[in-house]
Amino acid sequence: MNVRDEFKPLTVQPQEIEAKSFSIITDELGAHPFTDEQFPIVQRVIHASADFELGRSLVFHPDAVKAGIKAIREGRAIVADVQMVQSGISKPRIARYGGDVHVYISDQDVATEAKALNTTRAILSVRKACEMHAGAIFAIGNAPTALLELIRLIKEGLTKPSLIVGVPVGFVSAAESKEELLKLDIPYITNRGRKGGSPVAVAAVNALSLLADAQGR
Amino acid sequence: MNVRDEFKPLTVQPQEIEAKSFSIITDELGAHPFTDEQFPIVQRVIHASADFELGRSLVFHPDAVKAGIKAIREGRAIVADVQMVQSGISKPRIARYGGDVHVYISDQDVATEAKALNTTRAILSVRKACEMHAGAIFAIGNAPTALLELIRLIKEGLTKPSLIVGVPVGFVSAAESKEELLKLDIPYITNRGRKGGSPVAVAAVNALSLLADAQGR
Secondary structure: OOOOOOOOOOOOOHHHHHHHHHHHHHHHHOOOOOOOOOHHHHHHHHHHHOOHHHHHOEEEOOOHHHHHHHHHHOOOOEEEOOHHHHHHOOHHHHHOOOOOEEEOOOOHHHHHHHHHHOOOHHHHHHHHHHHHOOOOEEEEOOOHHHHHHHHHHHHOOOOOOOEEEEOOOOOOOHHHHHHHHHOOOOOEEEEOOOOOOHHHHHHHHHHHHHHHHHHHO | OOOOOOOOOOOOOHHHHHHHHHHHHHHHHOOOOOOOOOHHHHHHHHHHHOOHHHHHOEEEOOOHHHHHHHHHHOOOOEEEOOHHHHHHOOHHHHHOOOOOEEEOOOOHHHHHHHHHHOOOHHHHHHHHHHHHOOOOEEEEOOOHHHHHHHHHHHHOOOOOOOEEEEOOOOOOOHHHHHHHHHOOOOOEEEEOOOOOOHHHHHHHHHHHHHHHHHHHO
8 A cells, every 4th residue: 555545536625615714704703894895805814824813903005905906917026025925926817917926035146235234135135126126016924124124215215116015923123114104105905013924915915816817807 | 316325234133133032922921831842943933923822822742842853953854735834944954964845736746636636736745745755844834635634644654754743724624634633643743723824834843943953063
């Protein structure tokens, strides 16, 4: 007998599992402050985290969902702060419109320059992304310094992303960086507090690309 | 003025931020049921999620930490269930001992066979990993079906991993798959309930490789 002896076909299909999960989420979440347009994103964030508190902590700029869908359908670049976010974003739905997902934090020039300037690779990767892509969607799940640098560049009028999904996680500067984002009048999806992370950023972007697809039908 | 005009050196170094985070975590967690050996892993999981409830839900087989450190130092393969887990695991500390991080879920043969057998790619990627690597560390952050298949193969005596980090997240089968893992007498790190995910699996493996490194000094 070897590991392939038993070919057990599935009795429950993955799509059914997702549908069942989404129905549980809707039931258990109950009353919430989100619009119909925002709800699919909240749902997918809860699906990825099994955390209703995190779902409820999400905050949307009023233009965020429309701006995100529009940017995806225009094939705008998506910039991830770390490899995990890049890995998780569904590429075929982005590529359909000519878009791609970029991550610069591990680039050699970014590392070299960060060392020379005594700053973080996160900060320099944001600068590089802003130079390379106009009107990008930024998906920041980890580095508060990346989000703070992006906010600085926006305030100084040096860059203007289509959408910022800014959900860094952590105990130092994460919550504070998101409060700074909330002060901007630019399309953003963020959350209040320490929680967040790569799966939250990924879930939001994947929910947006599903909405972009649905609009195309 | 361009995005690179301001070269602001850091006043707080990333290592200081991590140290401060870990000290906040220790303070706020307070009394806990974990051993000194297990605590660094709990700490890093909370650091990655900002979720004390998730940290407290972790359960360790008594041999788990020693087995994980030993496997890393022996250069055993690490098998990730999804790309996000593979992306997040720190490679240099693994490579130092000859190990590598593998992920099979996107392999063409896995996809083709899954379709032919009407089963999931997650299940077939676990079978492939078991055929390719004896005594691997499995890091499963997403797919309950992957964890359940691994448990089945272990029960049938067809494979024997060094350690299972089994922390799938979700509303359907995730909690149940982890309860099945808890019944095995094999080194595991898991948690109770719906929560879990890629960053949890990554945090556990990265904490183990840091411990492996510390032992080497």
